[in-house]
Amino acid sequence: MERRGTVKCTIISSSFESPSAELVKDVQTIIDPEVNQGKGMGFAPIGHTVTIKGAVSVSIHVTTTLTLEAGISVSQVKADVENVIADYLRTLRMSWKEEDRTVVRVSQLEARILNVKGIADIADTKLNGKGANVELDTEELPVMGTVTLNG
Structure with a gap:
């Protein structure tokens, strides 16, 4: 046969x-x-x-509200925050072959952003307009879209 x-x-x-x-x-x-x-x-x-x-790239648009330390402005931390987001998404892409589904987690992004010097707190984080994790299919890769920082 x-x-x-x-x-x-x-x-x-x-x-x-x-x-x-x-x-x-x-x-x-x-x-x-x-x-x-x-x-x-x-x-x-x-x-x-x-x-x-x-695999298809899916843009992850991040909007969040920052509480900054005294004397710090959003423009001073923006590049560092963008680098942190880009690094996190790259880490997810690097483990793509190991996972059935990739999940971009609000909690992971917030924890990493909080490590940026000059940021005291973070709230109201939204990914692609929603306050929830973004689940991608097996054929999708997360890439950085727009980053909007309020503070």
């Missing part, structure tokens, strides 16, 4: 971002070329169709 299979593979770039169309095409050609798909011309065995797709 002949066994046939279909496999969908989602990839990311070596820099933990959405891959370019060229990278997706190159990987497709190596694994199971579209011209001869399912015929065993790549690494996939004969009778097995493999489709390569790139």
Whole structure:
């Protein structure tokens, strides 16, 4: 009895971002070329169709209210806060292959932002307009969108 299979593979770039169309095409050609798909011309065995797709970037827009230490302005801490957010999202992307779903957590962002020098407290944090975590599908990667700091 002949066994046939279909496999969908989602990839990311070596820099933990959405891959370019060229990278997706190159990987497709190596694994199971579209011209001869399912015929065993790549690494996939004969009778097995493999489709390569790139993970999709999802922007995470952050809005929060900061209580700043005396003499500190929002403009003085903004770059550091943006770096903290970018680092957290990169950490999530780096562990993408280990997780079935990626969850961007308000609590994790707030805890990290509180470590920025000059910030005394944080409240009303919203991700993509909601005061809740953002759950992404297996084919999605979190990337930094806009950052709005009130203070």
